[in-house]
Amino acid sequence: MLRHGLQMARGLCQLLSDKFSVGLHRNIMKHLLPINATGHAWSPLRNIRAVTQMAPWPFSSSQPRDYSLPNASWSAEMQRLYDQYSSMCEVETEGSEKKKGAWRRLPSYNRTLKYATGGRCLSRMLQAKARLFTRNIEEQGAGFEYVVFINKEEKTCVCVFQAGHLLEGPPGHVHGGAIATIIDSVTGTHATYISGPVMTANLTINYRSPIPLGSVVLVHSALDKVEGRKTFISCQVTSSDGAKLHTEATGLFVSINVSHLFGA
Amino acid sequence: MLRHGLQMARGLCQLLSDKFSVGLHRNIMKHLLPINATGHAWSPLRNIRAVTQMAPWPFSSSQPRDYSLPNASWSAEMQRLYDQYSSMCEVETEGSEKKKGAWRRLPSYNRTLKYATGGRCLSRMLQAKARLFTRNIEEQGAGFEYVVFINKEEKTCVCVFQAGHLLEGPPGHVHGGAIATIIDSVTGTHATYISGPVMTANLTINYRSPIPLGSVVLVHSALDKVEGRKTFISCQVTSSDGAKLHTEATGLFVSINVSHLFGA
Numbered sequence: 001m002l003r004h005g006l007q008m009a010r011g012l013c014q015l016l017s018d019k020f021s022v023g024l025h026r027n028i029m030k031h032l033l034p035i036n037a038t039g040h041a042w043s044p045l046r047n048i049r050a051v052t053q054m055a056p057w058p059f060s061s062s063q064p065r066d067y068s069l070p071n072a073s074w075s076a077e078m079q080r081l082y083d084q085y086s087s088m089c090e091v092e093t094e095g096s097e098k099k100k101g102a103w104r105r106l107p108s109y110n111r112t113l114k115y116a117t118g119g120r121c122l123s124r125m126l127q128a129k130a131r132l133f134t135r136n137i138e139e140q141g142a143g144f145e146y147v148v149f150i151n152k153e154e155k156t157c158v159c160v161f162q163a164g165h166l167l168e169g170p171p172g173h174v175h176g177g178a179i180a181t182i183i184d185s186v187t188g189t190h191a192t193y194i195s196g197p198v199m200t201a202n203l204t205i206n207y208r209s210p211i212p213l214g215s216v217v218l219v220h221s222a223l224d225k226v227e228g229r230k231t232f233i234s235c236q237v238t239s240s241d242g243a244k245l246h247t248e249a250t251g252l253f254v255s256i257n258v259s260h261l262f263g264a
Numbered sequence: 265m266l267r268h269g270l271q272m273a274r275g276l277c278q279l280l281s282d283k284f285s286v287g288l289h290r291n292i293m294k295h296l297l298p299i300n301a302t303g304h305a306w307s308p309l310r311n312i313r314a315v316t317q318m319a320p321w322p323f324s325s326s327q328p329r330d331y332s333l334p335n336a337s338w339s340a341e342m343q344r345l346y347d348q349y350s351s352m353c354e355v356e357t358e359g360s361e362k363k364k365g366a367w368r369r370l371p372s373y374n375r376t377l378k379y380a381t382g383g384r385c386l387s388r389m390l391q392a393k394a395r396l397f398t399r400n401i402e403e404q405g406a407g408f409e410y411v412v413f414i415n416k417e418e419k420t421c422v423c424v425f426q427a428g429h430l431l432e433g434p435p436g437h438v439h440g441g442a443i444a445t446i447i448d449s450v451t452g453t454h455a456t457y458i459s460g461p462v463m464t465a466n467l468t469i470n471y472r473s474p475i476p477l478g479s480v481v482l483v484h485s486a487l488d489k490v491e492g493r494k495t496f497i498s499c500q501v502t503s504s505d506g507a508k509l510h511t512e513a514t515g516l517f518v519s520i521n522v523s524h525l526f527g528a
Binding site: 111129130131132133134136137142143165166167168169170171172174175176177178180181182183184185188199200201202203204205206207210213 | 375393394395396397398400401406407429430431432433434435436438439440441442444445446447448449452463464465466467468469470471474477
């Protein structure tokens, strides 16, 4: 029974960790899943919280790499934007005290939990080897280099994205699918922050201007509205100075009914 | 001057080879770019043809790997569907003669030509290392395993797609961005076949049902209409038996005016 409970908790964790692909486990879970600390009876939410606090994989012996931290492949522009948003994550007040600012950087890992929802298990091979699509290349700078910042007050997200040389579509430019991928990741993360566990239902993407390989762009995500189970997000991909619009998109995300995750 | 001409030819090749990401060089070029074989004066089209016949990289000493051919990672279902469509690529008639059928398999490589259009060159590092997004993982079976067949008579495409374990989004399932990527690749290839060189202008994707990692699905692409420079394609991703609809999409592709490629 306990094992069954843990498996169910894992199931929810996995589904949640879909949109936690950029590492929302610890950051979002505490907003979404309050714990009844005094409860002794088994509680799905309590177990979920317990597991997700050990994100991204509770049974791992070592601390996983946080892919959203600077590395040697980052260009000066990428680093500058990272520093700019990081500086807004905490504000220095009088007396040199620091308090939290409106922005928060979200950590990011290369795997999610490995059991599929609904009681269906992946093969052991897939469990062991599966990697998040946006973090599946180990070579720094070759694939998606990105970091997501979220503004709790304004309910917006900004992603600083440096496109590596393995993301080519049109010669010398980023593949339309890679652009769709970063948009899905950022807007999905944003929707999860707003509405809790969600799945992508629609992406509508208008490609205005191609993005050169190796360049740094900003992905701006804004909440349009929430209607029942639907969360509507809009998104713009611009040059790092905001002057050039590369891509516009909207995303529709549908909230998941937690009871469904437990086969109810 | 000759060098300048070759560079311009390269430029066009690169742009064309955007949608040749699944290897349309030889298959489409002969439809798009007729040669004036008797001309001695430099001709952009003649040079382009000469270069693209040596697809995908005319200065390579070895034949590049065709990623659309079967390999050990392909599941029985993937192989079965490959065999099924391959068998329709040529039809055996009476007297055991073979003639070409309506279907054609498109080869697929992991790189395009390396000079950006418009005279702007990529860095030498990027030129040497850039790889097509859908073919950027060398490990067989880990990323996108796919093969595209095109039906010249019906103006449709079918892609047999096996999703590897590095494409994870929701735990145990394919990332929405990876689905967008295969849709962009297949519909873009299709639009190029219909209308010549194009760029993706819009993708609208409705996600109906998640795709389990490791499974084989079919991507069906159909021509809706051509209006001036715009080619409209619709697309469905289904289970391998066609019974389950995973994703629906439409794509709008805009033809490129060749004169623009030469800075006219």
